[in-house]
Amino acid sequence: MMTDVVLRFFSLLCFVFIAGCGSRPIRDPLSIRSPNGRVTVVAGLLPGGQLAVRVRHEGSDVIAPSPVGLRLADDPLGPVRIVTTRVEAPAVAPDRRTPRYGGLAVHVRERGGARRSFDLRLRAYDGGAAFRLVLPRRPGASYRIAAETTELRFPRDYDCLAVAHSEYLNSHEGDYAPVRASALRAGALYDLPLSCRTGRSGEAIALAESDVEHYPGAYLVKAGSLGAAIRLTPLPANDALAAVIDGPVVTPWRVVMIANRPEQLIANTLVDDLATPSRIGDARWVRPGKAAWGWWAGLKASGVPDAGYNNATYRAYVDFAGRFGLLYFVIDWGWAARPDGDKHLADITQFRSGVDIPALARYAAQRHVRLWLWTNWDALGRRMDEVFALYERWGIAGVKVDYVYRQDQIAIGYYHRLLATAARHHLMVNIHGAPVPRGLERTYPNFITEEGVMGAEYNKWSRKVTAGYNVRSAYSRAVIGPMDYTPGGFRNVAPGAFVARHALPEVMTTRAQQLAMFVVYPSPLQSLCDSPGAYLNAAGRPMKGAAFLRIVPATWDETRGIAGDWGRWIAVARRSGGRWFVGVMGDEAPRTVALPLGFLGNGRWRVRALVDGSQPTDVAGHKGVVDGGGTLWVPLAARGGAVLVLDRAH
Numbered sequence: 001m002m003t004d005v006v007l008r009f010f011s012l013l014c015f016v017f018i019a020g021c022g023s024r025p026i027r028d029p030l031s032i033r034s035p036n037g038r039v040t041v042v043a044g045l046l047p048g049g050q051l052a053v054r055v056r057h058e059g060s061d062v063i064a065p066s067p068v069g070l071r072l073a074d075d076p077l078g079p080v081r082i083v084t085t086r087v088e089a090p091a092v093a094p095d096r097r098t099p100r101y102g103g104l105a106v107h108v109r110e111r112g113g114a115r116r117s118f119d120l121r122l123r124a125y126d127g128g129a130a131f132r133l134v135l136p137r138r139p140g141a142s143y144r145i146a147a148e149t150t151e152l153r154f155p156r157d158y159d160c161l162a163v164a165h166s167e168y169l170n171s172h173e174g175d176y177a178p179v180r181a182s183a184l185r186a187g188a189l190y191d192l193p194l195s196c197r198t199g200r201s202g203e204a205i206a207l208a209e210s211d212v213e214h215y216p217g218a219y220l221v222k223a224g225s226l227g228a229a230i231r232l233t234p235l236p237a238n239d240a241l242a243a244v245i246d247g248p249v250v251t252p253w254r255v256v257m258i259a260n261r262p263e264q265l266i267a268n269t270l271v272d273d274l275a276t277p278s279r280i281g282d283a284r285w286v287r288p289g290k291a292a293w294g295w296w297a298g299l300k301a302s303g304v305p306d307a308g309y310n311n312a313t314y315r316a317y318v319d320f321a322g323r324f325g326l327l328y329f330v331i332d333w334g335w336a337a338r339p340d341g342d343k344h345l346a347d348i349t350q351f352r353s354g355v356d357i358p359a360l361a362r363y364a365a366q367r368h369v370r371l372w373l374w375t376n377w378d379a380l381g382r383r384m385d386e387v388f389a390l391y392e393r394w395g396i397a398g399v400k401v402d403y404v405y406r407q408d409q410i411a412i413g414y415y416h417r418l419l420a421t422a423a424r425h426h427l428m429v430n431i432h433g434a435p436v437p438r439g440l441e442r443t444y445p446n447f448i449t450e451e452g453v454m455g456a457e458y459n460k461w462s463r464k465v466t467a468g469y470n471v472r473s474a475y476s477r478a479v480i481g482p483m484d485y486t487p488g489g490f491r492n493v494a495p496g497a498f499v500a501r502h503a504l505p506e507v508m509t510t511r512a513q514q515l516a517m518f519v520v521y522p523s524p525l526q527s528l529c530d531s532p533g534a535y536l537n538a539a540g541r542p543m544k545g546a547a548f549l550r551i552v553p554a555t556w557d558e559t560r561g562i563a564g565d566w567g568r569w570i571a572v573a574r575r576s577g578g579r580w581f582v583g584v585m586g587d588e589a590p591r592t593v594a595l596p597l598g599f600l601g602n603g604r605w606r607v608r609a610l611v612d613g614s615q616p617t618d619v620a621g622h623k624g625v626v627d628g629g630g631t632l633w634v635p636l637a638a639r640g641g642a643v644l645v646l647d648r649a650h
Contacts, residue, residue, distance in 0.1 A: 039055070043106045051067065052067055053066055053131050069133075073240070097273070106122070107119050128270045132253045151228070158199065175454065188222070189220075208438075211443075214413070233408045287397075291326055292326050292527075294331070301532065357373070365395065372400055375400070431447070441482060452483065456485060459507050467513060471567060487517035488517075489505065490535065492616035512643065560572070569584065604648075610644075
């Protein structure tokens with residue numbers, strides 16, 4: 001909350017602008033600051049009367065003055081003048097979360113034409129800035145939105161990580177590759193986030209969006225020589241139209257995440273903080289956790305004749321989950337009946353010969369394991385309520401909905417309907433072939449993870465999932481929300497020995513890096529990708545490193561990005577209760593890294609570490625005692641990693 005002094009100053013500033021300046025374009029006329037005073041969001045007018053926003057961090061621009069606006073298909077908005085302003089203070093949300101910010105609503109009116117009025121809303125958080133447009137309901141008429149004219153201009157040639165797509169319809173999977181802002185390609189559709197180093201000390205930003213409803217998701221496209229513009233995903237039937245809205249228009253929050261160092265972006269919660277609070281009431285039935293998963297390894301199960309899509313194989317995975325302490329088994333493609341053949345949609349209310357889902361659910365429950373079921377989103381169609389009611393009767397924990405690929409206005413409506421319907425039937429949701437996170441996990445807490453990432457599955461058919469890519473993902477995709485990468489590949493080989501294969505795939509990283517992903521990558525549903533035999537030997541004892549997977553949590557109480565080198569290596573610390581876990585991941589270069597332990601506070605801490613051994617499948621264990629506030633040096637092999645578990649020494 002602002003102090004009275006700040007409020008009086010702000011009111012005076014507004015009065016000077018309105019009374020003394022009229023509609024003349026003025027540089028930086030109205031501003032709001034974050035609670036810590038380091039982030040400033042500025043609103044004003046560009047020459048010609050277009051709204052503009054500017055974002056500053058510690059006294060310097062991270063977003064230079066940039067236009068903000070909409071283009072309506074039938075009646076374009078004209079130049080505006082600022083009429084009034086009001087300070088908006090944080091309210092207590094229904095979920096009791098009260099992130100602090102400085103808020104400002106700028107009310108504007110067109111200078112001519114219909115003289116329509118609308119609002120520009122600004123927020124300044126300690127972790128960044130956000131703004132959105134709000135247009136009132138049009139009595140008797142809909143809004144037909146053709147595009148946004150909003151840009152985010154850079155004051156310098158930023159060093160960025162970006163994944164480019166050529167079509168609006170895509171799986172949102174790709175490499176966040178290094179690119180200078182000046183080298184962004186004209187015509188490419190860049191997925192969110194766009195993470196960048198600003199060139200000012202260690203400062204970094206990530207561009208994202210949050211709270212998308214009744215509206216399409218956005219891409220970024222090159223704007224001018226330095227910067228990005230919002231490109232709305234068009235409606236499938238009309239490339240010239242992005243949305244038709246009967247009520248008021250509330251655009252998503254345009255988000256600028258800010259950190260003093262790039263690795264600190266991973267602890268930024270701004271996308272989640274800006275989302276609409278929970279709509280599902282009592283969500284105590286939502287239970288994050290780890291899962292066994294058979295699809296990646298090809299449903300291989302030792303001791304099971306004719307392993308595949310049958311209850312005998314599924315029971316072997318359930319048995320493993322129970323012995324390993326996993327809460328779930330995710331049953332992927334292949335369980336449902338396909339009377340017209342495997343290339344046609346399944347009947348997801350029936351199961352194929354040899355499969356009995358209710359019987360398997362009962363078998364799993366006896367071992368304290370619950371089931372997730374995969375489905376194609378088209379198969380759900382208009383039967384969603386019927387299907388989910390059936391799954392609830394079967395005792396299913398959650399659904400993995402695949403092949404959505406879309407983020408247009410219709411698809412966004414589908415996501416909201418899917419999540420609300422699933423919540424009514426006490427089903428958790430994981431969406432695959434999906435866009436990247438935009439805060440829906442807060443609005444629907446049963447939405448516990450999503451894909452929108454080039455994950456471990458790509459090892460089955462490509463050489464794209466490199467150690468360098470994995471690290472870059474931590475600096476980009478991982479900073480905006482849960483990502484179902486499905487880590488845990490235990491067939492670790494050097495790139496020269498790697499062969500892409502669909503059954504029992506290999507991975508081109510060390511085992512220690514695979515372990516570190518469970519700490520570095522956020523996902524309240526962490527699916528262990530490999531087969532049971534990769535984690536437990538014939539005697540039921542853990543393979544090298546597997547014991548760590550039994551104890552690492554899937555959710556966290558606190559997160560810190562503690563060290564790293566942009567796109568080359570990263571160290572992330574996460575706390576669960578009184579215990580800290582640290583994950584370290586490196587690219588193709590071997591190195592020894594320094595981990596500052598200031599996040600531990602004072603006192604002595606027992607540390608158990610697993611680091612790279614002499615071979616990709618080896619892990620070396622170390623134990624010791626360290627001082628909070630000290631430094632720990634950790635060796636990383638090429639394509640390597642490390643994990644640390646820290647408990648207070650009494």
